[in-house]
Amino acid sequence: MIEVFIISAAVILISIALAFIRLIIGPTIPDRIVGLDTINTLVIVGMILFGAAFKESIYIDVAIVYALLSFVTTMLVAKYLEGGRM
Amino acid sequence: MVVTIIIYTMLAIGIFFNLLGSIGLLRFPDVYTRLHAGTKCTTFGSMFLTGAVIVYGLKEWYLHPVAGSSIMPLHVFIALIAILVTNPTGAHAIARAAHKSGVLPVNAVVDDLKEDTTKEKTKKAKEAKK
């Protein structure tokens, strides 16, 4: 059962690499933020899968905190790009 | 045995959609369509992947009911709710910021938002002149 979760996490890492290409080449700044947002979601899922593979529930707690913090980051960057007051 | 098959299927579906989201992120031509791929596919794929982990955790809890084995499914469920609520909201914020910072959709058939914002701007300019 452990191998399946590790293989899934490996495929998630491949998708992270693909999203990272968009983060690097993205012609405009919103493109890069989209790439970053996708990477955040994939990292959360990867953490949960690793937590299941190694039976460490602390990984999942980290994933919850990461989800909430990455949401705040996305909102902050979007607000900054919009050019309004924070 | 049935549970194992369910877990395998859910993992397969989730991985497929997550990979598809990343490929769509590379293939689509502008920010908004990329957001379609990057938000919908990763949210749906993550639902299935976390669902697989929840089923796995519930099975472990059923097999070894010790204190502490209930942590995993519950916390994964909370993480799933966090993803479901924050992901579309973040996409909305990015789309709004992109439109306000002047990135327009490529080959757009219709753009009501641009029309409305230009109308407001002209109105404000007229008021400023008066």
Place this chain on the structure above:
Amino acid sequence: MVMKAFAVTSVVSFVTYLLLTTGSGDLWMWSASEIIFGIILALIVGFIARKIFIKNSYRMLNPIRWFRGLVYLIGPFFIAMAKANLDVAYRVITGKIRPGIVKISPGLKTDLGITMLANSITLTPGTLSVDINNETNDLYIHWINVKDEALKKKPRDPSYVCNGFPKWIRRIAE
């Protein structure tokens, strides 16, 4: 009135704390120290956040609304989401797109309702909410495959974009 808001906020935050600390001890599932600390934290959070969490209406305390929300999530919402993903898969593979931004007036009034509708629209086939008009609650929606029938009338017909969602959300959140 203030006391009720305080009590509701405290109870909700206490339940959240209990969910996050399951399996910590042998008092059914929690240890005594976690429960005491949770009560203290819940009281502090309830005092600070009572005005933000509750805006002068208690309609979401009605369990029937939560039950309707659950039915909505499992039934029409999940089906629409599955369709949305197959649709995006088709467009990723073939690359056929016809994008545009349309404006619809769903006719919802509360903040919670409009948030739920915008999130539902983002996760369902071919649509993504871009902006919102704060005064009239109109939504601007990026549509990946614009249909010609929808473009004829100027106040656009919402049923092309979100099939029947505003009705569900009115029953859940308003």
